[in-house]
Amino acid sequence: MNKFNKNISLPNDWLQELKKTSSLDSLAKPIDFINYEISQNKKISPQPNQIFNAFKYCSFLSTKVVIFGQDPYFQKDLANGLAFSVNKDKPIPASLRNIFKEIKNDLGIVKDQKGCLKNWANQGVLLLNASLTVEISNPGSHSNIGWNNFIFDVIDILNNKGEIVFMLWGNNAKKYHNRINKKNNLVLMASHPSPLSAYKGFFGCNHFSKCNNYLINRNCKPIQW
Numbered sequence: 001m002n003k004f005n006k007n008i009s010l011p012n013d014w015l016q017e018l019k020k021t022s023s024l025d026s027l028a029k030p031i032d033f034i035n036y037e038i039s040q041n042k043k044i045s046p047q048p049n050q051i052f053n054a055f056k057y058c059s060f061l062s063t064k065v066v067i068f069g070q071d072p073y074f075q076k077d078l079a080n081g082l083a084f085s086v087n088k089d090k091p092i093p094a095s096l097r098n099i100f101k102e103i104k105n106d107l108g109i110v111k112d113q114k115g116c117l118k119n120w121a122n123q124g125v126l127l128l129n130a131s132l133t134v135e136i137s138n139p140g141s142h143s144n145i146g147w148n149n150f151i152f153d154v155i156d157i158l159n160n161k162g163e164i165v166f167m168l169w170g171n172n173a174k175k176y177h178n179r180i181n182k183k184n185n186l187v188l189m190a191s192h193p194s195p196l197s198a199y200k201g202f203f204g205c206n207h208f209s210k211c212n213n214y215l216i217n218r219n220c221k222p223i224q225w
Contacts, residue, residue, distance in 0.1 A: 008031055008034060008035070009052065010027065010055055011055050011056050013059050013060045014055045014060050017060050017157045018153055020157070021153070021157060021160075022156075026146060026149035026152070027150050027153075029145065029149070030133070030142070030145045030146040030147050033146065034133055034145075037135065042135055043076070044136065045076070045134050046079040046080055050081035051081055051133055052081065052132070053081025054082050054121065054127050054129075054132075055126070056081075057082070057118055058122070058124060058126045058127070060161070062123075063124055063126045063158065063161070063164065064125075064163070064165065064215060064223075065124060065165045065215075066128055066158065066164060066165070067083055067084070067125060067126070067127050067167045068128055068129070068166075068169065068172075068176065069128070069173075070129060070130050070131070070172045071129060071134045071142070071143065072129055072131070072133060072134050073086065074136055074141075075137075076136050077090075078090055079134075080116060080118075081132070082116075082117050082118065082121055082127040083128055084096050084117060084127060084193075085116055085117035085127060086115040086116065087115075088114070088115070088116050091115070092115045094194065095193045095194045095195075095198075096115060096117075096193075098194070098195065098203070099193050101203070102198075102203055102204075102205065102207075102208070105204070106209050107208055107209055119224075120225070123221075123223050123224060130143070130147065130148065130151060131147045131148075133145075133147070151176070152176075152179055155179045155180060158185075159179075159181040159184065159185065162181070162184035163185065164186075165186045165210075165211045165214055166186065166187045166188065167188050167190075167207050167211070168187065168188065169189075169190050169202060170194075170197065171192075172192075173189075174189055177189065186214045188211065190205035208225050212225075
């Protein structure tokens, strides 16, 4: 792993878990691609030192919820490595506003309506994009560089951990459904929270109360959404 850019590194606890079941080829391929793109002066979102923030702020041992996003935001300085989250002091995107709206409708209160979701990550919510990177101003540009196989490896080690709540919103996230061990974990599915689809099943899904009830029933601390 020492061939990788020192700014692009997966936290050691996740790395050690992945080594138990994976050759890490799934991690090497996209990182090699990104290093090459950077060498060609391509601009990447999020910044290289933020690519693995989802894992940095949510350790393997603390993970109890996984929420899947799609691509990081492709606008400059917006994405921060956490799905649906943006850097501090940036406008809250429409999908995240709808997430906050559903939390309010479901739980009656939203603890924190800031655009940066680091507080969720620190509580054990892995905010995981299907692609961890994208070229700035070029949406979907990194969807086929190998991140998908890495995500599969992450799901596999979380399957072994068990008692994880997986929230799959939209068709892109639902493709992980068959990879998840549903005997040992809770899988919640709904439409994507974007303005185009939130009214097709995301609003009223009550995923946040269902998640917390599942955690409480397993003597785990619920998430302060």
